[in-house]
Amino acid sequence: MIPVDRLAEPVLALFRAVVGLLFLCHGAASLFGVLGGNRGSGHAVEFAAWPGWWAALIQLVCGALVLAGLLTRPAAVLASGSMAYAYFTVHQPHALLPLRNGGESAAMFCWAFLLIAVLGPGAWALDAVLANRRREPAAVPSRP
Numbered sequence: 001m002i003p004v005d006r007l008a009e010p011v012l013a014l015f016r017a018v019v020g021l022l023f024l025c026h027g028a029a030s031l032f033g034v035l036g037g038n039r040g041s042g043h044a045v046e047f048a049a050w051p052g053w054w055a056a057l058i059q060l061v062c063g064a065l066v067l068a069g070l071l072t073r074p075a076a077v078l079a080s081g082s083m084a085y086a087y088f089t090v091h092q093p094h095a096l097l098p099l100r101n102g103g104e105s106a107a108m109f110c111w112a113f114l115l116i117a118v119l120g121p122g123a124w125a126l127d128a129v130l131a132n133r134r135r136e137p138a139a140v141p142s143r144p
Contacts, residue, residue, distance in 0.1 A: 013069075013124035019112045020067030023079060026105075027059025051089075058082045066116060069125020073117050080113035 029035040030052065033044035038052065045052040058078060065075035083106045091103030098104045121127045 009123050012119060012122040015112075016069060016072070016116055016121060016125065017067050019109070019116065020063045020065070022063070023059050023109060023113075024063030024067055027056045027061070027063055030056035031060055051085075055082060055086060062113075066113070066121075069121040069127050070130075072121035072125060072127050076113040076117035080110050080117060083107075083110035083113065 025035055030038040030045045033042060037043045038045045038056070045056055047053060059082070062075040062079040062082075065071050066079065087098075087103045087106040087110060091098065091101040091106055093101075095101040098107045
């Protein structure tokens with residue numbers, strides 16, 4: 001039987017990657033009209049329209065960064081905040097609970113990105129690779 005502690009890094013990496021990919025796809029759908037388009041309309045959000053286009057841009061960029069594990073904590077904080085904003089300005093005015101106001105995905109993304117921001121990207125991320133490279137001393141060529 002595999003000890004649970006040995007699964008922590010791969011599961012964190014998989015969680016981070018899946019959440020990032022889903023967020024990236026959500027942004028791509030709204031920006032480019034792919035994958036069903038904005039809110040299933042088959043169309044893209046109008047360029048630079050507030051707040052939809054900007055939210056989609058945050059989703060695309062932050063989703064890609066979190067997926068890759070690059071600048072993970074700042075990207076996750078921005079993504080979490082944008083989903084909190086979306087929940088309270090778009091969904092919550094219609095009803096208090098997410099099941100009643102259609103805000104389940106905004107609430108789940110908000111908390112998932114907050115968890116990623118707190119836990120960090122994990123060892124299986126570009127942030128970790130770059131940090132390891134900075135710690136390693138540069139190889140000095142030897143003179144003959």
